[in-house]
Amino acid sequence: MTLTLASALALLAYALAAWRGRGAQAMPWLGLGWAAQAVALLVDIGGLGDGAAGARFGVGPALSLTVWLVMAVALLEGRMLPLEALRRPLALLAAAAVALAWTLPGQSHQASSPWAPLHWALGLASYGLVGAAVLHAWLMQRAEAHLRSARPAVGPGLPLLRLERLTFQYVAGSVVVLGAALALGAWFSPRWQWDHKTVFALLSWGVLAALWLGRWRLGWRGRQAARWVYFGSALLLLSYAGSRFVLQVLLGRSV
Incomplete structure (x- = not known):
């Protein structure tokens, strides 16, 4: 109720x-x-x-x-x-x-371990951080497109450089938090399972970490960086939410 x-x-x-x-x-x-x-x-x-x-x-x-x-x-x-x-x-x-x-x-x-709740919390927090990165990447693209076309930005005076900085701050946070969740899960789990959830989460972490490194060493920015953010977020969405959707909704299994 x-x-x-x-x-x-x-x-x-x-x-x-x-x-x-x-x-x-x-x-x-x-x-x-x-x-x-x-x-x-x-x-x-x-x-x-x-x-x-x-x-x-x-x-x-x-x-x-x-x-x-x-x-x-x-x-x-x-x-x-x-x-x-x-x-x-x-x-x-x-x-x-x-x-x-x-x-x-x-x-x-x-909970299979006293560390399981922390693992769950870190995993869910990584979803929020990646979601915030996607939001700012989209805003960054919109602001850049309006700036190139000399039209008003998404909002009055929306600062492109600040949006770009915030986007990569959320990417960095998601790399750290998701990496900690994966490491913690591998540490306390009695048997490592290469299921869809784990594989997609690792791929997502790899994409976001590569973007973070590319920003630091190669100066990636703009549309190129936004595409990496979208790709990494799609992989993360497929990891937990995607696998649970297939099992819980399409197959009707208790997970």
Whole structure:
């Protein structure tokens, strides 16, 4: 019941934020939706009221948490960057994520090691960091395209160099956090499994690490860097969320 009420409140708030659009009236509704989504995620992933020990994960909560973390970044940076044009798309994306998490709730997972919760937290945090990198890479591309065409940028005075710096900061953070999650999982797991989740996560880490190194040694930037960010994020999406979607939704298996 708490999950349903929190999800319904989040959906309503995000719908009102999308309706308000770019106006300042959208901000309170975005904040309310973000808070209600946090409660829904806490109830779902924490398994509150479920009666079963252990955390609950699934494709819906994973994607919802990713969007929630990206929304948190956007709300914080909205005080420093003119991101008014993103309010409606983010509100619609967050509403879709809440609906998906409510439709496909998490399933109970028992911790195989005391380090397992930290591994799970790092893995989910890496999704949020990569999602933030994708958001900034897209903004960077838009700002660069408008600058080349002498048209107004995404928002008034959107700074291209600052967006580029933020994009690579999130890429660096995702490399560190995802690498730590992979190392921790390999360390406490009794038997390393080369399943789809592990392979795609390693490939994603390799792509993002190569981008980070290319930025540092070769000065990669602009559209080239954005394509690497998109490719790395697609691989990461296929790792956990993609494999769970196939197992949980397409094959109907308990994972």
